[in-house]
Amino acid sequence: xxxxxxxxxxxxxxxxxxxxxxxxxxxxxxxxxxxxxxxxxxxxxxxxxxxxxxxxxxxxxxxxxxxxxxxxxxxxxxxxxxxxxxxxxxxxxxxxxxxxxxxxxxxxxxxxxxxxxxxxxxxxxxxxxxxxxxxxxxxxxxxxxxxxxxxxxxxxxxxxxxxxxxxxxxxxxxxxxxxxxxxxxxxxxxxxxxxxxxxxxxxxxxxxxxxxxxxxxxxxxxxxxxxxxxxxxxxxxxxxxxxxxxxxxxxxxxxxxxxxxxxxxxxxxxxxxxxxxxxxxxxxxxxxxxxxxxxxxxxxxxxxxxxxxxxxxxxxxxxxxxxxxxxxxxxxxxxxxxxxxxxxxxxxxxxxxxxxxxxxxxxxxxxxxxxxxxxxxxxxxxxxxxxxxxxxxxxxxxxxxxxxxxxxxxxxxxxxxxxxxxxxxxxxxxxxxxxxxxxxxxxxxxxxxxxxxxxxxxxxxxxxxxxxxxxxxxxxxxxxxxxxxxxxxxxxxxxxxxxxxxxxxxxxxxxxxxxxxxxxxxxxxxxxxxxxxxxxx
Numbered sequence: 396x397x398x399x400x401x402x403x404x405x406x407x408x409x410x411x412x413x414x415x416x417x418x419x420x421x422x423x424x425x426x427x428x429x430x431x432x433x434x435x436x437x438x439x440x441x442x443x444x445x446x447x448x449x450x451x452x453x454x455x456x457x458x459x460x461x462x463x464x465x466x467x468x469x470x471x472x473x474x475x476x477x478x479x480x481x482x483x484x485x486x487x488x489x490x491x492x493x494x495x496x497x498x499x500x501x502x503x504x505x506x507x508x509x510x511x512x513x514x515x516x517x518x519x520x521x522x523x524x525x526x527x528x529x530x531x532x533x534x535x536x537x538x539x540x541x542x543x544x545x546x547x548x549x550x551x552x553x554x555x556x557x558x559x560x561x562x563x564x565x566x567x568x569x570x571x572x573x574x575x576x577x578x579x580x581x582x583x584x585x586x587x588x589x590x591x592x593x594x595x596x597x598x599x600x601x602x603x604x605x606x607x608x609x610x611x612x613x614x615x616x617x618x619x620x621x622x623x624x625x626x627x628x629x630x631x632x633x634x635x636x637x638x639x640x641x642x643x644x645x646x647x648x649x650x651x652x653x654x655x656x657x658x659x660x661x662x663x664x665x666x667x668x669x670x671x672x673x674x675x676x677x678x679x680x681x682x683x684x685x686x687x688x689x690x691x692x693x694x695x696x697x698x699x700x701x702x703x704x705x706x707x708x709x710x711x712x713x714x715x716x717x718x719x720x721x722x723x724x725x726x727x728x729x730x731x732x733x734x735x736x737x738x739x740x741x742x743x744x745x746x747x748x749x750x751x752x753x754x755x756x757x758x759x760x761x762x763x764x765x766x767x768x769x770x771x772x773x774x775x776x777x778x779x780x781x782x783x784x785x786x787x788x789x790x791x792x793x794x795x796x797x798x799x800x801x802x803x804x805x806x807x808x809x810x811x812x813x814x815x816x817x818x819x820x821x822x823x824x825x826x827x828x829x830x831x832x833x834x835x836x837x838x839x840x841x842x843x844x845x846x847x848x849x850x851x852x853x854x855x856x857x858x859x860x861x862x863x864x865x866x867x868x869x870x871x872x873x874x875x876x877x878x879x880x881x882x883x884x885x886x887x888x889x890x891x892x893x894x895x896x897x898x899x900x901x902x903x904x905x906x907x908x909x910x911x912x913x914x915x916x917x918x919x920x921x922x923x924x925x926x927x928x929x930x931x932x
Contacts, residue, residue: 587730846896
C-alpha cells in the first residue's frame with residue numbers, strides 16, 4: 396500500500412513538473428555579460444508547483460549545474476526570474492555565465508527534482524558536441540542566435556513542442572518576469588464583398604500561419620472610405636486553422652468606395668499580410684480576370700476543371716471556349732479570388748479537400764479538353780477575348796494541372812509544382828521558398844531545378860548594410876561565362892537575384908552542374924565572396 400502511494404505521489408509530481416518551461420533566456424549582454432544574464436521560468440499548467448530540488452543546467456561541451464532551487468511554490472500562470480546580481484527584482488540570484496553561442500550549439504536546461512522531466516533550449520549550430528534534446532537524442536533543431544542585447548523567447552508563453560526551431564524566436568525587447576509578446580503570424584485571405592439586402596456584405600478569412608494557437612488579443616477592423624465601421628475582437632485561432640468573419644458595410648449608393656480590412660496585432664512577426672483592400676461602386680475596377688490553372692488530364696474517374704483568377708473586386712458574366720468552338724457560360728461573384736469552374740463541386744472537394752467551397756462555380760455544361768493539345772479562350776459577355784492559353788500533348792502528367800506564372804513580366808505556363816499536383820481555389824505553386832531565418836549573408840535556394848518546367852534558382856542576400864558593388868555570375872564547369880546576374884551594381888542590404896536557367900542569349904542551358912560566383916563590396920568597404928554549385932535537371 397505504501398509502495399503504491401509512493402508511486403502515485405511520484406507520478407503526480409512528475410506531471411506537475413512538466414508544467415514548468417523555460418520561457419525566456421537572456422545570455423548575451425552588450426559588452427561584459429557578467430551580472431546581467433537571466434532565465435525566466437513559466438508555470439504553464441493549472442496547478443501550483445513546488446520547485447524544491449529542481450535544477451538549472453547549462454551546456455557548452457556538456458551540461459553542468461548552475462543552480463538548485465530551494466522550496467518555492469510557483470503558482471499556475473506565474474513567472475519566475477533567476478538572474479545575476481545586476482538584474483533588478485529577480486526571485487533568485489546566482490552566477491549563471493551562460494554560453495553565448497557562436498560556432499557551435501549551446502544549451503540551457505531545466506531538470507525536475509526527480510529528474511523525470513527536462514525542458515531544454517538549444518541555440519546556434521552546428522551541434523559539434525552532440526548535445527541531446529528533451530527526447531534524449533542528439534539535437535538537430537535549434538533556436539536562432541540573436542545579437543547581444545536580445546533574448547530568446549517562446550513564440551507563445553508556455554507553448555512547447557520540444558522543437559527549438561519552432562518554439563523560439565529572437566526577442567529584441569526582452570521581458571524578464573513578464574509575458575512574452577505572442578509572435579503568432581496571422582494573415583488575411585480571400586476577402587470578398589457583394590451587394591445583399593440593400594447593403595453590402597464583406598467577408599474575409601483570418602488564418603493562423605503559426606504552429607501555436609493565437610491566444611493573444613487581436614482586433615479585426617473594417618474600414619469604409621477610411622472610416623472605421625466595425626471592430627471585432629477575435630477569439631483564439633488554433634494552429635494553422637482559419638476563422639471566417641463578416642461585416643455589413645453601410646453602402647447605399649452607386650458611387651465608388653474603398654474598403655480596407657485590417658488586423659490589429661502589434662506583435663505579429665509579419666505585418667505585410669495584415670491588411671487587404673477592396674473597392675466597389677459604379678466604375679469597373681482595374682485588374683480584370685484571367686485564366687490561371689487548368690486540369691485537362693485528370694485521373695481516371697475524376698473531372699476536368701478550369702480556374703480563373705479574378706483580380707478585381709467586381710464579378711461578371713463570361714464564357715469559356717475551346718479550339719473546336721465548344722464552350723459554356725458562367726458568372727463570378729463580387730470579390731477578388733481564385734474561382735474553380737467544374738460540373739461537380741462535391742467531386743472536386745472530395746479530390747481537393749483544402750479547396751474552399753466558396754471558390755467553386757458549378758456549371759451545367761462543359762466542353763471536353765483534349766489530352767493531345769488544345770486552345771482555351773476566356774471571353775467576356777460580348778464574346779470578346781480576354782485571355783487564352785495553348786498547350787500541347789504531354790504538357791503535364793496525369794492528374795497534374797497546368798498553371799500560370801509570370802517571369803520577367805512575361806506570362807508563362809508550367810505543370811503544377813504542388814505535391815498534390817494542383818492548387819484549385821488558391822495561389823499557384825511556387826518553385827521554392829526562401830526561409831525567413833537565412834543563416835548566411837548570401838545563400839542559394841532552388842537547386843536542383845527543372846528550369847524548363849518553370850522552376851528557378853534564387854540567390855538571396857541579407858547584409859547589415861547596403862552593398863555598393865555587387866557582381867554575381869553563372870559559370871559552366873568548363874569555365875565558360877554563362878550569364879551575368881549582376882554586374883557591379885549597387886543594391887539594398889537585402890534582396891534576391893533570380894536565374895531562370897537561360898544563358899546570355901536567352902536559351903535554356905543544358906542539364907548539369909554550374910557555378911554561381913558572388914562578390915560584393917559594402918558601403919563601409921567590407922568585401923564578401925562566395926561560390927555555389929547548382930544543378931540543372
